[in-house]
Amino acid sequence: MTSLTDRTRAMFSIEIDLGDHFESATTRVLHEGHAVKVYERSSPRSLLADSIRFMIAERVMQLEVRFRGATYLWLPGAYQLTLDAFRFLACLEQENLSVTSALDAGCGCGVIGVGLAHLAAPRRLQLLDVNMEVLANAEANTAQIGDETAVELRHAEFSPSALEERFDVIVSNPPYFPSGAIAVPAGRVTMTDEFNLTEALIRGFEARTNLLYFTFSEVLGTEIREAVDAAGFSDYFEVVDSWEAPIPRSIVSDLLEDRFDVILGNQDELRHRVSVGRLRQ
Numbered sequence: 001m002t003s004l005t006d007r008t009r010a011m012f013s014i015e016i017d018l019g020d021h022f023e024s025a026t027t028r029v030l031h032e033g034h035a036v037k038v039y040e041r042s043s044p045r046s047l048l049a050d051s052i053r054f055m056i057a058e059r060v061m062q063l064e065v066r067f068r069g070a071t072y073l074w075l076p077g078a079y080q081l082t083l084d085a086f087r088f089l090a091c092l093e094q095e096n097l098s099v100t101s102a103l104d105a106g107c108g109c110g111v112i113g114v115g116l117a118h119l120a121a122p123r124r125l126q127l128l129d130v131n132m133e134v135l136a137n138a139e140a141n142t143a144q145i146g147d148e149t150a151v152e153l154r155h156a157e158f159s160p161s162a163l164e165e166r167f168d169v170i171v172s173n174p175p176y177f178p179s180g181a182i183a184v185p186a187g188r189v190t191m192t193d194e195f196n197l198t199e200a201l202i203r204g205f206e207a208r209t210n211l212l213y214f215t216f217s218e219v220l221g222t223e224i225r226e227a228v229d230a231a232g233f234s235d236y237f238e239v240v241d242s243w244e245a246p247i248p249r250s251i252v253s254d255l256l257e258d259r260f261d262v263i264l265g266n267q268d269e270l271r272h273r274v275s276v277g278r279l280r281q
Contacts, residue, residue: 014051018044018067018086027051045083045246065111068093070118070144078109078137079175084245084274088173088215089115091241091276095213099168103128103209105158106174106197110138116171117145126167128154158197160204169211174198176217176274177256202227202279205236210281218242218273219259233279242275 015028025044029037051063063074067086074081089112097120104113107127117125125145127138135153142151158172174197198216202224205212216224228237246269252260260270 013062013064015064015066016044016048016051018065018083020068022083022087022090048081048083067115068118070115072109072111072114073137073140074109075137075140078134079131081109081111082245084215084243085111085173087241087243087274088112088171088213088276089119092116092171092213093119095240097169099211100124101165101167101169102126103167103170105170105172105201106130107138108134108173110141112171112173113138114141114145116169117142117149117151120169121146121148122168123148124150124152126152126154128156128158130155130157158200158204160200160207163204163208165208167209169213170201170205170209171212172197172201172214174201174214174216176215177220198224199227202231202233205231205233205279206281212277212279213240214277215274216277218275219256221275224277228277228279236279236281238278238280239275240278242273244271245274246271 013030015030017026019025022044024040024042026038026040028035048065062076063081065072065074065081065086067089072081085108092112092115097116099120099122101124102113102116102120102122103126104110104116105128107113107129110127113125113127116122127135127142129135129138132155135155139153142153145151176198198214201212201214225234225237228234246263247260249257249268249270252270257270260272263269263271
């Protein structure tokens with residue numbers, strides 16, 4: 001089977017095999033398709049972050065992450081790929097979804113939407129993002145989706161009023177923090193820091209779907225629940241999964257730092273809980 005690496009003909013690339021239960025990962029650094037370094041690590045989260053930093057510094061062309069039988073391509077310029085995306089996929093797998101139409105809002109490189117296609121095989125899948133370069137990355141990942149799913153890539157913001165169709169399910173792994181909460185150091189590729197998508201997803205829930213899954217940080221859990229209450233959907237809301245995640249202390253602004261937990265023995269990182277919220281009618 002031809003890999004995404006072969007198709008894009010990258011001179012340098014990195015491949016990561018994630019353990020099914022996130023207990024370990026194996027990394028290969030390749031030059032013209034030949035492994036020049038192979039190593040294992042018990043912390044897949046750090047491995048992903050270190051690999052992306054290495055890619056930026058050494059001008060490596062691409063990263064492939066293999067998880068539960070699928071391969072996901074990440075290219076420099078896309079929003080930072082973290083372990084949260086794959087934990088979100090593992091959560092969706094436990095939901096045993098059976099849907100005919102799905103939307104991945106703020107799709108980034110397409111991990112969630114493509115993973116959902118493998119899990120539920122909807123007849124129609126739309127990947128939506130405001131960044132055209134990111135959509136090109138997502139399009140490369142859709143090549144592995146079977147013919148039973150019709151895929152549409154859409155360059156637009158998520159707006160309930162702008163969308164005319166309804167979907168059986170909407171999924172989203174949006175940026176967790178509002179503008180100004182995360183300080184992005186020069187030269188770092190990271191997630192955007194807008195909170196608008198999460199709020200729009202909640203407001204547009206009833207108009208566009210009966211089932212919505214989205215990730216959020218419990219650092220802003222109060223604000224999320226207030227947005228759900230304000231939209232009148234508190235009876236439909238439930239947290240279906242959560243996990244702890246570290247974040248570099250250097251990028252967290254003073255406005256939010258006291259909401260994070262300090263990791264004992266490591267003053268350079270803070271910790272927060274990432275949750276998967278579900279709105280279901």
